[in-house]
Amino acid sequence: MIGDDEIQKQQGIIPYVLTGDKHYLDLRAFPDKIKLAVWEKQNHKCAICGKEFDYQFMEGDHFTPWRDGGRTTIENCQMLCRECNRRKGGK
Numbered sequence: 001m002i003g004d005d006e007i008q009k010q011q012g013i014i015p016y017v018l019t020g021d022k023h024y025l026d027l028r029a030f031p032d033k034i035k036l037a038v039w040e041k042q043n044h045k046c047a048i049c050g051k052e053f054d055y056q057f058m059e060g061d062h063f064t065p066w067r068d069g070g071r072t073t074i075e076n077c078q079m080l081c082r083e084c085n086r087r088k089g090g091k
């Protein structure tokens, strides 16, 4: 028997088979391809504070948190500056 905490740490086909939750098929971290596209879409601005930042100072954030089943897709990605991401807390 694998507890929820144990499943949370995993990623891939096994937790997907165990839970039927497709978000386990995604990596938790957004790949650069998605982050760059969202960064362009947001006109290089942080989604929370609205200030402009260079790409390397921003981080990908899940709209629907990973722990709540949010997937690592472009639709579920917003780019935040490090400060806002840290203030938002764990995801």
Ligand SMILES: [Zn+2]
Pocket (backbone or CB within 6 Å): 046, 047, 048, 049, 050, 051, 080, 081, 082, 083, 084, 085
């Ligand atoms: Zn910000």
